[in-house]
Amino acid sequence: MSPGEIDVIVRVAGATLLLTVSAFLWLRGEARTGLFFLPLAVCLCGFLAGNTPDAALRLGGIAGDAARMLSGFAAVFLWLFCLSVFDRTFRPRGLVLATGILWLGIAAVDRGILGEALASKGLSWALIAICLGMVIHLAWRLIRDRPGDLIDERRSARVLVVLLLGGQLLADLLIDVVMGLDWQPRSFSIVQNAAVLVFTGWLLHLQVRPSEPRPAFAVRSAVDPAPVQITLSPEAIRLRERLRVLIEEERIHLDPDLTFDRFVALMGASDRTVRLLINQQLGHDHFRTFLNSHRLTEARRLLADPAHRHDKLISIAMDSGFASLASFNRVFHDAEACSPGAWLQATLGIARAPTVTEWGTMPPFETRSADS
DSSP states (O other): OOHHHHHHHHHHHHHHHHHHHHHHHHHHTOHHHHHHHHHHHHHHHHHHHHOOSOGGGSOOHHHHHHHHHHHTTHHHHHHHHHHHHHOTTOOOOHHHHHHHHHHHHHHHHHTTTTOHHHHTSSHHHHHHHHHHHHHHHHHHHHHHTSTTBOOHHHHHHHHHHHHHHHHHHHHHHHHHHHHOTTOOOHHHHHHHHHHHHHHHHHHHHHHHSOOSOOOSSOOOSSSSOOSSOOOOOHHHHHHHHHHHIIIIISOGGGOTTOOHHHHHHHHTSOHHHHHHIIIIITOOSBHHHHHHHHHHHHHHHHHHOGGGTTOOHHHHHHHTTOSOHHHHHHHHHHHHSSOHHHHHHHHHOOOOOOOTTSGGGSOSOOOOOTTO
């Protein structure tokens, strides 16, 4: 089999697989995963269509122009997909959203959407700089949130993703500087195409793979009894009681600086035992979501309490354990699909005087802070 045939097989098979998986995700009901994966898959198909040194094997005409344009968008959608894989509450907001839009605009101009005159202005180097920033941001997010990740395989993968993407970026940058942006031997293109497909497939595996198996019953909170009768070991009973004390009596979730390591120490059990308790029995994939669920419960209680009817929202947020009003508004809106004031009106029929800090009157895209 000649190198040209291998080149064609890798690219055609890769594009077919990407589109097939995208369709499968939607048919399977994985709407959120499909929402992030579909644009990445389409852009990677464009990348595969043109990533070959043999001009005769590339698409021509309008289809070729479209593939070239889409390939320029692949990096930003890979970045967003990576963020969504490791944070199931991720939404493009604030600086992330602005960076994505900036990349799409520069990439479109670089690919000639406004004419070849602007496309030859060296915008590729601006994209390389932005790409470096995206990799640094992704590395920071993955390492920062790693301790609280309750799924073993995903937690272990965080460091590997940082090393792989960082290594790939440095290698590409070194090649561009030393060999030039147009250097593209066939063997390099084939390896690059295959590596992109393998890496994307691995990320998809992490995204759609079920988390740690859960028991048949659903535990509604840290203190409610299980809906069905089960036999718990003495150690499990002790842990559940300890969790009840920490949440109901000591109310440790109201501490905005609470870390997973400190929580494990307070539980008096091993790291893995506590992770399995929160993931398997309580259904949370990250320690942050576990804390925020209890903080939201406290926030709802304060909002509905007549004694706190005239408290400012920032006071409600701080008293509920959130580190900032922005994170409180974001988490509340993600959970209830409305602002705290609108929730209070809809749930209890209580009108709360709107303020500039209500979700509806503040910028809807905020940078995600460490506590959210």
